[in-house]
Amino acid sequence: MLQTEQEYIRILRSRLEGTLPHDELDDILSDYTEHFRIGKANGRSEEELFCSLGSPEDVAREIRATHFVKKAEDTRSCRNIFHAVLATLGLGLFNLVFVLIPFILLVVLLFVVFILGIVFTVLGPVAFIYSVLQIAGIPAFAIWLSPAAGVFFSIGITSFGLLLVLGDYYLAKFFYRIGIRYLKWNIGVISGTECVT
Numbered sequence: 001m002l003q004t005e006q007e008y009i010r011i012l013r014s015r016l017e018g019t020l021p022h023d024e025l026d027d028i029l030s031d032y033t034e035h036f037r038i039g040k041a042n043g044r045s046e047e048e049l050f051c052s053l054g055s056p057e058d059v060a061r062e063i064r065a066t067h068f069v070k071k072a073e074d075t076r077s078c079r080n081i082f083h084a085v086l087a088t089l090g091l092g093l094f095n096l097v098f099v100l101i102p103f104i105l106l107v108v109l110l111f112v113v114f115i116l117g118i119v120f121t122v123l124g125p126v127a128f129i130y131s132v133l134q135i136a137g138i139p140a141f142a143i144w145l146s147p148a149a150g151v152f153f154s155i156g157i158t159s160f161g162l163l164l165v166l167g168d169y170y171l172a173k174f175f176y177r178i179g180i181r182y183l184k185w186n187i188g189v190i191s192g193t194e195c196v197t
Contacts, residue, residue, distance in 0.1 A: 005036045005046055008056050015060030020067055028063060061090045062191050069183045076176060088183050091190045099186060103179070110172050117164030124158025 009029055016025050032053070039049040053059060065087040072080035085103050089095045131150030133140035 005033070005049075008036075008050065008053075009033060011056040012060055015057060016063060019064050024067075032059075061087075062187065065091055065183075065187050069180060069187065072183075073180045076173075081176060081179060084180070084183055088186055091187065095186065095190075099183070102182075106175055106179070110168055110175070113164055113168040113171065117161050117166075117168055120157050120161025120164060122161070124154045124156075124161060126154075127157060128154035 009032060012032060013025070013029055016028070020028070035053065036046070036049055039052075040046075044052075065084070068080070068084040068087040072084040085099060088099050127150060130140045131147045131154055134147035134150070
């Protein structure tokens with residue numbers, strides 16, 4: 001059990017150092033110091049203040065998760081969203097189900113769509129070459145019943161593959177935005193819990 005405000009601030013600082021920029025860390029610690037000052041001025045005990053704030057470890061996890069989600073929102077990258085998801089996972093065991101599983105399924109879905117797009121994009125020109133060889137009278141493996149139809153089908157397959165790759169890109173951007181909103185909502189739900197004495 002924490003004994004003093006200084007101990008609370010020291011633990012909070014140690015949990016956040018290396019994650020946040022120094023000026024942001026100083027602002028946060030200043031806010032918590034001010035919270036203690038105002039609480040004591042209003043006659044609240046340090047124990048009541050500890051309870052109302054939550055443990056410094058939990059507070060640090062929330063601050064880190066919020067920081068990484070904000071960073072992922074401001075600068076879109078795979079690395080930033082990965083850090084945001086990991087930081088949010090640290091908020092509670094329930095997030096293994098409600099954050100990690102959807103994140104993994106989404107990554108797998110986007111990867112599968114991308115691979116299918118690449119396969120169709122590569123398969124189209126190969127089918128086109130075989131169809132042209134057949135039209136030219138050169139013996140080639142017959143992919144289609146009609147070589148002329150094969151030319152059009154191969155163009156269609158290539159177009160479909162390119163559309164899948166392009167669609168996957170926009171789908172990833174869409175899910176990135178939705179993922180950020182979901183992580184923010186998740187942090188809000190978790191941080192809304194109150195201490196019961």
